[in-house]
Amino acid sequence: MERPVKPLNPSELQPSDKALVPFVSVDNMMRLIHHIGVEPMLRDLAAYIEADFKRWDLFDKTPRVASHSDVGVIELMPTSDGEAYGFKYVNGHPKNTREGLQTVTAFGLLADVYTGYPVLLTEMTLLTAMRTAATSAMAAKYLAPTGSRTMAMIGNGAQAEFQSLAMKALVGIDTVRLYDIDSRATEKAARNLAGSGLTVVACTSAEKAIEGAQILTTCTADKANATILTDNMVGAGVHINAIGGDCPGKTELHRDIVARAGMFVEYPPQTRIEGELQQMPEDHPFTELWQVISGAAPGRRDAQQVTLFDSVGFAIEDFSALRYIRDHIRGTAYYMDLDLLADPDDPRDLFGMLMRAKG
Numbered sequence: 446m447e448r449p450v451k452p453l454n455p456s457e458l459q460p461s462d463k464a465l466v467p468f469v470s471v472d473n474m475m476r477l478i479h480h481i482g483v484e485p486m487l488r489d490l491a492a493y494i495e496a497d498f499k500r501w502d503l504f505d506k507t508p509r510v511a512s513h514s515d516v517g518v519i520e521l522m523p524t525s526d527g528e529a530y531g532f533k534y535v536n537g538h539p540k541n542t543r544e545g546l547q548t549v550t551a552f553g554l555l556a557d558v559y560t561g562y563p564v565l566l567t568e569m570t571l572l573t574a575m576r577t578a579a580t581s582a583m584a585a586k587y588l589a590p591t592g593s594r595t596m597a598m599i600g601n602g603a604q605a606e607f608q609s610l611a612m613k614a615l616v617g618i619d620t621v622r623l624y625d626i627d628s629r630a631t632e633k634a635a636r637n638l639a640g641s642g643l644t645v646v647a648c649t650s651a652e653k654a655i656e657g658a659q660i661l662t663t664c665t666a667d668k669a670n671a672t673i674l675t676d677n678m679v680g681a682g683v684h685i686n687a688i689g690g691d692c693p694g695k696t697e698l699h700r701d702i703v704a705r706a707g708m709f710v711e712y713p714p715q716t717r718i719e720g721e722l723q724q725m726p727e728d729h730p731f732t733e734l735w736q737v738i739s740g741a742a743p744g745r746r747d748a749q750q751v752t753l754f755d756s757v758g759f760a761i762e763d764f765s766a767l768r769y770i771r772d773h774i775r776g777t778a779y780y781m782d783l784d785l786l787a788d789p790d791d792p793r794d795l796f797g798m799l800m801r802a803k804g
């Protein structure tokens with residue numbers, strides 16, 4: 446789509462030297478998150494994502510560009526609101542944890558559409574965990590039964606604590622019931638959440654974890670179709686937050702649950718190939734989450750309805766997170782300027798700049 450572009454407000458977005466790009470390292474991201482506070486930042490991120498979902502039509506949208514191998518996937522997730530352009534590089538390699546590596550790592554970039562110059566480069570492994578949790582909680586705020594207090598958290602890997610704290614901060618849960626096939630993951634999550642204000646219950650099966658829970662979050666990593674929840678496990682009125690199924694051939698829920706739940710999705714062309722929706726026929730009904738958030742479509746129909754947020758992670762959520770970081774590092778020590786862009790005195794004398802640097 447072509448549209449007229451205004452330059453971004455230079456004082457807001459560009460470093461004083463336009464060739465220097467603010468860079469947020471993992472170290473600085475950790476400091477920034479602690480400076481703001483995990484829960485306040487989750488609330489802030491949800492507000493940024495919500496604001497961008499309300500202007501959904503403005504964005505260039507495309508399913509992410511995925512390169513699959515037999516061990517994982519590498520993806521690029523681009524979008525633009527016409528003034529800024531953002532993308533995230535992210536991988537998904539379930540076998541990585543066995544080799545001491547993360548399943549998901551990421552970094553991202555925001556650029557000025559008017560000049561094409563990057564205005565932010567940042568780590569996004571932590572930021573993805575934060576934005577994914579903020580998105581889950583934003584969806585649950587609209588879809589989960591009123592007064593939800595308990596969440597079952599199935600899959601206690603890297604995302605688990607973020608998901609739990611976001612549901613506490615935005616939805617008001619006070620109890621999380623943990624389950625993972627690997628008890629060491631559950632122990633790790635329980636340890637990390639001790640002192641968070643949540644009552645943490647470590648469970649030995651998915652069936653035990655869902656007892657009394659109004660919100661069921663599945664966040665497991667596998668490269669295949671799995672059945673983390675079967676139909677008989679899902680009682681009337683619960684909200685399911687299914688975030689682990691996010692690749693072709695990778696799902697978490699039994700088809701019968703998907704068939705009877707009210708389904709809410711991010712960007713349908715992407716969810717169709719990556720989400721639980723891939724199990725369903727073309728005409729299976731769903732609602733786009735942005736429509737619920739903007740008031741164009743209803744959320745939960747009644748207290749008996751099972752609602753399902755079929756989360757796969759969409760580029761606009763990363764764009765919101767990049768926008769948030771850009772706005773919150775200004776005037777702080779939580780970034781460094783990177784010499785990323787060539788900057789010859791005469792824009793056409795790139796070769797001369799190279800030659801002058803010769804020793």
Ligand SMILES: NC(=O)c1ccc[n+]([C@@H]2O[C@H](COP(=O)([O-])OP(=O)(O)OC[C@H]3O[C@@H](n4cnc5c(N)ncnc54)[C@H](O)[C@@H]3O)[C@@H](O)[C@H]2O)c1
Pocket residue numbers: 537539542548549573577599600601602603604605624625626627630664665666667671673687688689690691756757758759
């Ligand atoms: N929707 C999104 O926006 C989004 C964002 C980030 C990650 N993800 C996806 O979420 C998943 C989890 O990510 P992560 O970073 O926490 O991965 P991780 O590898 O750190 O953790 C996954 C956990 O799932 C557990 N697990 C696997 N199969 C299970 C089963 N059958 N029952 C219970 N537990 C099981 C593993 O033991 C592991 O502890 C990945 O598939 C990732 O691609 C989605």
